[in-house]
Amino acid sequence: MDQGYVHNVVRLFEVTKVFKLGSNLVEALKGIDFAIKTGEYLSIMGPSGSGKSTLFNMIGALDKPTTGKVFIDEVDVAQLDAYELAWLRCRKIGYIFQTFNLIQVMTAIENVTLPMIFAGMHREEYMDKGMELLKLVGLAERYNHKPSELSGGQQQRVAVARALANDPAIILADEPTGNLDLSTGEEIINLLKQLSVQRNVTIISATHDIKMLNVSDRVVWIRDGRIDRVEERDKLKISVGEVA
Amino acid sequence: MADSVRRQVVLPWGQVIKISFNSIKVRLFRSLVTTMTLALAIAFVSYTWSGYEILNAMWPNIDASLQDRIIAGGYEQFEGTFGTSAKDRWLVILSLLVCVVGIVNAQLMAVTERFREIGTFKCLGALDSFVVRIFVVEAVYQGLFGGFAGSLLGLVVSTLTLALKFGWPVFIHWPLAGMLLTLVGATLLAVFLSLTGVIYPALVAARMEPAVALRTEQ
Numbered sequence: 016m017d018q019g020y021v022h023n024v025v026r027l028f029e030v031t032k033v034f035k036l037g038s039n040l041v042e043a044l045k046g047i048d049f050a051i052k053t054g055e056y057l058s059i060m061g062p063s064g065s066g067k068s069t070l071f072n073m074i075g076a077l078d079k080p081t082t083g084k085v086f087i088d089e090v091d092v093a094q095l096d097a098y099e100l101a102w103l104r105c106r107k108i109g110y111i112f113q114t115f116n117l118i119q120v121m122t123a124i125e126n127v128t129l130p131m132i133f134a135g136m137h138r139e140e141y142m143d144k145g146m147e148l149l150k151l152v153g154l155a156e157r158y159n160h161k162p163s164e165l166s167g168g169q170q171q172r173v174a175v176a177r178a179l180a181n182d183p184a185i186i187l188a189d190e191p192t193g194n195l196d197l198s199t200g201e202e203i204i205n206l207l208k209q210l211s212v213q214r215n216v217t218i219i220s221a222t223h224d225i226k227m228l229n230v231s232d233r234v235v236w237i238r239d240g241r242i243d244r245v246e247e248r249d250k251l252k253i254s255v256g257e258v259a
Numbered sequence: 260m261a262d263s264v265r266r267q268v269v270l271p272w273g274q275v276i277k278i279s280f281n282s283i284k285v286r287l288f289r290s291l292v293t294t295m296t297l298a299l300a301i302a303f304v305s306y307t308w309s310g311y312e313i314l315n316a317m318w319p320n321i322d323a324s325l326q327d328r329i330i331a332g333g334y335e336q337f338e339g340t341f342g343t344s345a346k347d348r349w350l351v352i353l354s355l356l357v358c359v360v361g362i363v364n365a366q367l368m369a370v371t372e373r374f375r376e377i378g379t380f381k382c383l384g385a386l387d388s389f390v391v392r393i394f395v396v397e398a399v400y401q402g403l404f405g406g407f408a409g410s411l412l413g414l415v416v417s418t419l420t421l422a423l424k425f426g427w428p429v430f431i432h433w434p435l436a437g438m439l440l441t442l443v444g445a446t447l448l449a450v451f452l453s454l455t456g457v458i459y460p461a462l463v464a465a466r467m468e469p470a471v472a473l474r475t476e477q
């Protein structure tokens with residue numbers, strides 16, 4: 016690949032999303048144009064109800080836009096068939112949710128290895144890698160615990176390990192610190208930042224946690240279904256200062 | 260690209276069997292409720308079937324006075340066998356109907372309350388067919404277990420009630436082969452009905468967009 020060429024790992028083209036609530040039509044996204052570069056740590060900020068989570072679902076190919084196009088690695092997601100979409104979710108993207116969304120009936124190690132089973136790995140391979148990932152997030156001794164036997168922060172760390180299972184190019188985090196206390200939230204943020212630096216993983220995180228700003232390369236502010244403004248990291252501190 | 264993709268998203272049957280077994284084991288109480296619905300419905304079917312089985316087996320071997328008591332007890336014979344009159348067939352159809360409604364309802368509930376889990380599976384790269392497979396295998400487990408327990412219950416109860424009414428001849432002429440057949444038949448019926456009940460909700464759940472499945476409240 017050419018030096019200096021910056022690859023857009025995600026590109027959104029005039030994306031809109033309309034939900035039907037009873038007889039009302041609610042426009043959650045009103046036309047989003049945006050590109051995210053490889054290796055970037057991007058935060059999507061905005062008040063609740065601004066369309067953050069909807070945008071998150073579009074980027075992660077978890078939902079279809081009403082109009083417009085989503086490109087992941089310059090491939091139009093709408094053109095993918097069920098197999099290719101599943102492959103994309105399995106291999107390309109790792110998801111982290113506010114509510115952790117671990118499979119409640121499975122242990123930590125089973126949760127972490129599930130995406131690798133889908134990816135067709137052999138038992139030895141995925142058990143080794145699963146333990147390695149749990150070690151990375153500091154939960155190796157708790158591999159045999161069910162989510163209900165873990166604290167919120169620990170569950171979220173299992174979710175981070177699971178998101179990393181197939182070495183995805185993108186990690187999507189929807190309010191990853193939303194259900195955690197301050198210090199645990201900070202731990203998760205630092206873990207994500209570390210991953211982005213060490214593994215060149217693109218991290219896209221929807222949040223309204225101000226702590227996220229310090230580690231982000233870019234911040235996108237969403238308001239009322241539109242991009243309000245985009246701020247680069249170096250200019251960020253000034254504007255945060257202004258707000259405070 | 261398509262070929263390499265196809266090879267890379269898999270869920271081997273061995274894993275399906277393990278995941279569904281675990282899922283039932285962990286949710287034992289919840290799955291017992293579903294299984295109990297199945298068992299009770301099938302018990303009714305098996306009770307009806309095995310009752311006729313016993314009557315037919317003892318009929319040629321008992322004296323006329325006992326035969327009179329059976330007829331006086333309200334059991335109807337048609338062309339020399341029990342269980343073939345219009346009334347009997349209606350009874351079996353009715354018991355099957357109760358069975359189907361109970362099972363479909365139980366499976367519908369069981370799938371609906373797991374939408375979040377299904378959404379999570381799909382986020383991790385599961386194909387629709389993985390989800391369906393897991394639910395189908397779970398339904399087979401529940402069908403086998405609930406069906407066996409239910410048909411055994413129906414069989415025991417019908418034997419005991421007939422024995423109370425007509426005494427020892429019920430045990431003396433107890434049709435072992437016929438009863439085993441009833442047991443197997445009713446269990447297979449339970450598996451079939453359990454599958455019928457689960458297939459529609461599982462298909463609906465598997466086809467949902469992950470975001471929609473994850474949005475459901477729990």
